[in-house]
Amino acid sequence: MNKPSYPHPVIAREGWPFLAGIVLVSIVVSVWSGLASIPFWLLSVFVLQFFRDPARVAPDGDLNVLSPADGRIVAVEEVRDTYANRDALKISVFMNVFNVHSNRSPVHGSVQAINYFAGQFFNAALDKASLENERNAMVILTPQGHTVTAVQVAGLVAKRILCYVKPGDQLYAGQRYGFIRFGSRVDVYLPPGSRPRVAIGDKVQATSTVLAELPDTPADPSE
Template identity: 40%
Template sequence: MTIHREGYPTLAIVTITLGIINFAIWQLLPENNLVQNIVLIISLILFFTVLQFFRNPLIKVNINPNHVLAPCDGKVVVIEETIEEEYFKSPRCQVSIFMSPINVHVNRNPISGVVRFVKYHAGKYLVAWHPKSSTENERTTIVLQNEKGVEILMRQIAGALARRICWYVKEGQIVKQGTEFGFIKFGSRVDLFLPLEAKISVKIGDKTQAGVTVIAELGE
């Protein structure tokens, strides 16, 4: 288990702020050990709460060109056929995974291949399960193409708490299944748009682990 690099600035701010608050309490109320201890305990709880947001566990990825792996930790909340309007402009199977604040927030490439499309959209911060969040919220769209020419689309969507979407890939880049492609601070949602012939391996309510859980099989 390591701490993700996105957490260092936030953890530094939290540490400095809590340190100042505790120092001030000790200076203003030097004889009040009860208040000092309460503030210290609350500070430690807050620090470790923020710390767990940025944990980055080591995982073992079983690379399989026929599998689509989960892009994030979370819970499957949508499996449906829909029209993907931004890139494909045609019917696709959508699988959406909701990331709660207690999930690991690292996003991983579901397949190996070439990045064909990357686009960031500024937007609103509706709750991630809102029907319009996928088209109106802050979001990033990334399309990967595997060695057989099959394309899948991933969409990072910010939620009510998430205020920063990070992505580390660019068009033309070759990526490996299970490696990091992004991070969403404090949870949100990731949508996958797959070919209609893909065999879905999960169901509504299933828990997923990024780079481990098989979301679908693309076939030979």
């Protein structure tokens, strides 16, 4: 039986202070001038939609790699996964300010490592953002023995990466584990032999979209 990805309010808790603040300002300005309050109410609507966080159900499949974020595919390529020291297939999801920004685990497994790297704030849609922007890397080992790395990457206006897990934690596929504020990307590094199910330009949804399928057997750890 599939699990909902995260039992939580429809509006992400990370957004409650922002939403409360802008709504309060909108009300105060409305008392003074209804016309002047319009921009503030529009900003309130923007904050409301930015921090929406709908529950999702993961499709069946032990080898499925689920999208960790809502957005658009900007990379499907073979690269070096420096976080797990291996060759890998990288699939990148770019989130604009109109996408849901909560991040979900792409696979079921145990967290092996969490590493934060300070960096720049280039446009997250650019290739160099993966290696030069502020980022947080999570390495997961699946029950089948596959290593999957998910990297939260800050964007041009994203100034806060939030990650709520630590090494040793057990995650299920689609479980909410973090949040990035205001435009960003998530890179997923998969073992060689993984079969991509998306292409550049595709729109994806966290948890409900399958990015790829893992190989039937794990790669040799020495490779």
